[in-house]
Amino acid sequence: MSHAVHDEPGLKMGMPLPNGKLAMWLFLVTEIMFFTALIGTYMILRNGQTSAGNPWPQPHDVHLVEWIGAANTFVLILSSFFVVLAHHYLHINQPGKGAAYLGLTLVLGCVFLGVKAIEYKSKFEHGILPGRVFEKLDGPRGYEYVAKVKEQLKDIVDGKHHVDSKAMDAVKQLLTEITDNKLSPKQVNERVVGTKHVKPVDMPSNPQNVTGILELDSHAPISYSIPWGNLWASCYFAMTGFHALHVLGGLVIFAAPLVKHFIGGGLKPEDGLFVENAGLYWHFVDIVWIFLFPLLYLV
Amino acid sequence: MSDHQHGDHAHSHGIQAHGDHSHSHGDAGHSHGAPAHDPSHDAKFKAYLAVFVALCVFTAASFAINLALGHNLTSAALILAVAVVKAALVAYIFMHLNHDWRLVYGIMTPVAILSVMTVIILSIDGALVWGENAPAARGLNDPIEAKVGEGPSKGH
Numbered sequence: 001m002s003h004a005v006h007d008e009p010g011l012k013m014g015m016p017l018p019n020g021k022l023a024m025w026l027f028l029v030t031e032i033m034f035f036t037a038l039i040g041t042y043m044i045l046r047n048g049q050t051s052a053g054n055p056w057p058q059p060h061d062v063h064l065v066e067w068i069g070a071a072n073t074f075v076l077i078l079s080s081f082f083v084v085l086a087h088h089y090l091h092i093n094q095p096g097k098g099a100a101y102l103g104l105t106l107v108l109g110c111v112f113l114g115v116k117a118i119e120y121k122s123k124f125e126h127g128i129l130p131g132r133v134f135e136k137l138d139g140p141r142g143y144e145y146v147a148k149v150k151e152q153l154k155d156i157v158d159g160k161h162h163v164d165s166k167a168m169d170a171v172k173q174l175l176t177e178i179t180d181n182k183l184s185p186k187q188v189n190e191r192v193v194g195t196k197h198v199k200p201v202d203m204p205s206n207p208q209n210v211t212g213i214l215e216l217d218s219h220a221p222i223s224y225s226i227p228w229g230n231l232w233a234s235c236y237f238a239m240t241g242f243h244a245l246h247v248l249g250g251l252v253i254f255a256a257p258l259v260k261h262f263i264g265g266g267l268k269p270e271d272g273l274f275v276e277n278a279g280l281y282w283h284f285v286d287i288v289w290i291f292l293f294p295l296l297y298l299v
Numbered sequence: 300m301s302d303h304q305h306g307d308h309a310h311s312h313g314i315q316a317h318g319d320h321s322h323s324h325g326d327a328g329h330s331h332g333a334p335a336h337d338p339s340h341d342a343k344f345k346a347y348l349a350v351f352v353a354l355c356v357f358t359a360a361s362f363a364i365n366l367a368l369g370h371n372l373t374s375a376a377l378i379l380a381v382a383v384v385k386a387a388l389v390a391y392i393f394m395h396l397n398h399d400w401r402l403v404y405g406i407m408t409p410v411a412i413l414s415v416m417t418v419i420i421l422s423i424d425g426a427l428v429w430g431e432n433a434p435a436a437r438g439l440n441d442p443i444e445a446k447v448g449e450g451p452s453k454g455h
Contacts, residue, residue: 015405
């Protein structure tokens, strides 16, 4: 009789999850809202004001390389796979293998951040930072642009920066014409990128059908107009920056079981829940990148 | 949910949470320290490997679609659809939602609706009103003017 009473299931509110795992899922819910807000804002900014004549920057306009983004996607996917394997091996009582896969995950996270740092460096070098990109050449910013290009051309002529010999003549000619005050900001931009690469909004009233210096040497360190470039840079650094911070956080979390394994007496199967929760977080970070990669590099 | 609360607590991770005991996902469906030669472990490993390979293939597919179709609405729709499939695979298999959904749906459903609806609402607005194919983007500020610009309708 008492047995029957004992087995009677009582009403119970709450989810049959370990507290840590429930907390992780609740945290991920807030994270979903966080990144939904960021991505939603990006969609509004990207679609809300651009037009065919004044389009959103293409990846190559802002020195984004698609294959590098794809490679970094592969790195994160592989790290997600390794986290699953780490948990799997811990679960079947092979802590050595589990720790090895955790270590590999840590390395791949560092690789991801390293590649991201290289990409950021490229943006810094090309002045693609919020508020630093030249656009709207009709206004005062146009004259700032001309002054900047003049300075860059002087540096090239003085030998501080190297450009291809084919581009050198065009550099010297443009410097002469800017010094003589013969060109408007839009005409200077046309000489830099070449007429066929000028965005409609930046096209001078009398296009000259010229070959641009950057067409002769794509690595020449000369600024050019990128319509919506400042807004693009704000979105790019906000989204990828917050994502990178999450990756960094994940590395700290993964370091804890590794420290325990190597200097704290070794991992045990009971540590599986920690690794599983850390894995949930890491997979979420992976999912965010799965959306950021196409939104920023491909679409 | 009551079946999780029947005292069938052998399925936890070895860590019990103040009386709430996890059934959790299949990976933890047995106590830790299970023998490595259990065939179900091989099956799980194969499933994880298959998902990893699928994710790589889908990433390559996104890249190929971008190369083949360039930047337009069709390629954007295809690439984002591929991203949704990739995210679903990670969530379903790697995050074990195939087993754990019944435990977390209560907290996940509202936020899933929020995020999906946000994206849908903003996509519709962007594609139909402001997108590069919208009348305003083609220099025609008024939809009626846009119709005029297309000339007489062939059907009438």
